[in-house]
Amino acid sequence: MCKSFGKFKEAVIESKEERVAIVMHDNPDPDSIASALGLERILKTWNSDIKCSFLYSGEISHSQNKTMVNVLNIRLVNMAEIEDIKEEFDIFITVDVLPERCLDKDIDVLMSIDHHRADTKRSTFTDIRPVGATSSIIWEHMQNEGIKLKKSDEQDAVIATALLWVLRQIPQTLLPIISQT
DSSP: OOTHHHHHHHHHHHHOOOEEEEEOOSSOOHHHHHHHHHHHHHHHHHOTTOEEEEEESSOOOSHHHHHHHHHTTOOEEEGGGOSOHHHHOSEEEEESSOGGGTSOTTSOEEEEEEOSSOOOSSEEEEEEOOSSOHHHHHHHHHHHTTOOOOTTOHHHHHHHHHHHHHHHHOGGGGHHHHHTO
16 A cells, blocks of 8 residues: 555545646556546545546547547546646646656646556656556555445546456556455
8 A cells, every 4th residue: 555645535625625636647448547537536535525627638539549548438638728737727736657757847736646667756656566457456445445436436446447447458557455354
């Protein structure tokens, strides 16, 4: 478990800010997208008034990525469509990417969650671990927060489907989850 995640939670709750940008890497793949969806679920558990936008650069290009976005009806926003990103959002969080690769240097990032071996000095909090996918880190945090996805909830069904989509593609993603049981 990431020790800074509790401090991240406190910072989100104490800030009372509601406009959150969850930034994914260029040309986001299912892991990025599922991670963003799962993180939104965590944030809304802490503060139901939070409004998250899923941001990316580049394009949704591979057929599997387009299919996931279209079938699950996920709204992603290309950063090129945003006139002044710093005015639009109060909190910036990166998933499956570090700030150095996706945001201008003058943007403060509250949290970065990633599975790629790297380090960043641009995030107040980080959870960077060499696991199969960022989605497995997000899933662990959901479990630690006691979040139970409900079949009857449409958004929960989308999150569960997206996470399973990643697990199906990257079997080693299950390893950190299985090792804890």
